[in-house]
Amino acid sequence: MEFNIYSAPRDFFDFKCHHVQYYDEWAHDYAVNDIMPYWDDKKYWDKFPIKIAVDITPHLPPGKDIAGAVAYTFEDNNLHIKRIFTCKRFRKQGIASKLMEHAWKNAFNSGCKAIRMWCDKNAIPFYEKLGFNMLGVNDKQYGYVLTPILDINMHKSLNKTKNHNGWYVLKKHNIAIPKEAQDFTLSL
Numbered sequence: 001m002e003f004n005i006y007s008a009p010r011d012f013f014d015f016k017c018h019h020v021q022y023y024d025e026w027a028h029d030y031a032v033n034d035i036m037p038y039w040d041d042k043k044y045w046d047k048f049p050i051k052i053a054v055d056i057t058p059h060l061p062p063g064k065d066i067a068g069a070v071a072y073t074f075e076d077n078n079l080h081i082k083r084i085f086t087c088k089r090f091r092k093q094g095i096a097s098k099l100m101e102h103a104w105k106n107a108f109n110s111g112c113k114a115i116r117m118w119c120d121k122n123a124i125p126f127y128e129k130l131g132f133n134m135l136g137v138n139d140k141q142y143g144y145v146l147t148p149i150l151d152i153n154m155h156k157s158l159n160k161t162k163n164h165n166g167w168y169v170l171k172k173h174n175i176a177i178p179k180e181a182q183d184f185t186l187s188l
Contacts, residue, residue: 002057003054003067003095004054005098005099006052007051008069010045013031013036013050013052013069016063017031018063019061020064022064024087024088024089027066027068027085030085031069034083035069035083044073047073048073048074050071051070051102052068052069053066053069055067055090067093068085068090068095068096069083069099070083070084070099070102072103074107074110077111078113078114079107079114079116081100084096096126100154103115105154112149113148113175114146114147114175115132116144116145116146116147116180118138118142118143118144119142120143121141121142123143124143130154131147131161132145133164133169135166135167135181136181137184144181144184146166146177146178147161148161148170148173148175
């Protein structure tokens with residue numbers, strides 16, 4: 001399967017997500033009731049358009065072509081992944097990884113020094129498999145990731161820190177722990 005990644009202004013994202021409801025109710029709900037209101041509230045649309053992965057197979061009806069999306073910002077020299085999803089019919093095909101790689105390259109080119117995010121406890125194995133440093137879990141069972149961006153190539157960079165103590169890696173690369181991390185029971 002081939003797909004393109006687009007920067008999606010609000011109207012484009014809204015149009016695409018409106019039609020996804022016919023094929024993936026969960027993705028529609030997540031996009032329309034979580035991502036869009038959050039981006040509206042923070043007024044992120046102009047500064048941080050959401051990146052949307054669209055299947056390029058010809059003649060797909062609107063909505064059926066959406067593979068997934070990633071919503072991220074650049075804050076304090078960090079790439080902050082706010083939301084990421086893959087539609088059910090596209091899971092286990094590398095879409096989330098490709099979306100992460102796209103965000104990673106943009107962050108590297110923008111001078112970001114680290115990537116940070118929270119993730120659902122069920123997603124922790126996915127991020128650990130890629131090589132992200134999981135620093136802890138909060139009382140709501142969300143994991144906290146903070147990993148240096150050492151190279152434009154995400155996998156090359158993650159391989160440099162994979163299976164190393166997360167705290168050692170952060171200290172070695174002078175990455176500060178954000179205040180938000182205080183809500184997590186950080187592993188030592």
